[in-house]
Amino acid sequence: MTEITERPLISIVVGSVRPVRIGDQIAEAIAPIIAEASGARVQIIDLAELNLPMLDEPLMPAMGNYTHAHTKAWSEIIAGSDSVVFLTPQYNGGYPAALKNAIDYLYAEWKAQPALIVSYGGHGGGQAAAQLQQVLDFIGLNTAAGSVEITIPRDGYGTDWRLVDAEPIVAVAADALRAASATLTENALVH
């Protein structure tokens, strides 16, 4: 008798692509917390590496008729994920362009996709999270897991504007992250 138990796959999407950023550091610090609390496999999808150009598909994403290789690759990542963590900085009270661009590329892949928003900023990035949640609700993701805010203290940065150590900063939000991650798994789409 063979028993196959496939654990769900959570993709953490790093929403900041600026040359100087901390999103990649936060992603590395939250990944093990999310993995442990959810029991899922976790992969980090870095939009900086994906390097999507500004939305250049000739047809509406709702048609699902993609022409570019970069769109197809991105579509496969999300279609193959059982839930998605959107890791977003707050830029000027809103979400970053790179993250919105990546979201706007796809359509059917997002439907009923369980999502967790993790925002960060000097005040936790709550305004960006609120705007992003409106967008995810509009598209029809399952946002029952809500959002978690990570506050970045001013003295957390080194002279290179990178975090000296992301772990203690993320640790402050670890309980909220664990609770949200558990909700995410309960709602996960298992492919």
Added chain:
Amino acid sequence: MTEITERPLISIVVGSVRPVRIGDQIAEAIAPIIAEASGARVQIIDLAELNLPMLDEPLMPAMGNYTHAHTKAWSEIIAGSDSVVFLTPQYNGGYPAALKNAIDYLYAEWKAQPALIVSYGGHGGGQAAAQLQQVLDFIGLNTAAGSVEITIPRDGYGTDWRLVDAEPIVAVAADALRAASATLTENALVH
């Protein structure tokens, strides 16, 4: 005796850059209405032509220390404008990435800049306008002129997804546009 009366300059920023779009058509149709109601000079700034890459400045825009030619060119356009009309489509309940990207590139140029939001969509794009206004308020533009919604009827599109004729579509919102444009001029920063 020489009298120099410099009329203020309004820049209409076309916020959509997708291969198939109608923003350029809407811009051409609203420009004469705004010019007449405001008494200002009006220029159309097309983000598709400006072709800004995803924000790639190494330093925070608040420092005003730009390294790239594309950033300096964009900075000069906004610094030289007495007020700005943000023409935005609604994508998935929010503003398009290209517009947010352009906004996030600058900082000081936006302070106290009188702004009018013109949104468009099947339902007027009000959700995108609301999110955009939060961003503009966060940065510190003068948003007293508010926003104007332009509803695009389904039968307004040709088979190429372009508007058959933008003028009658814009005409429905012309009164609101004229009133908002007048407010814009009253608040204009004259350089």
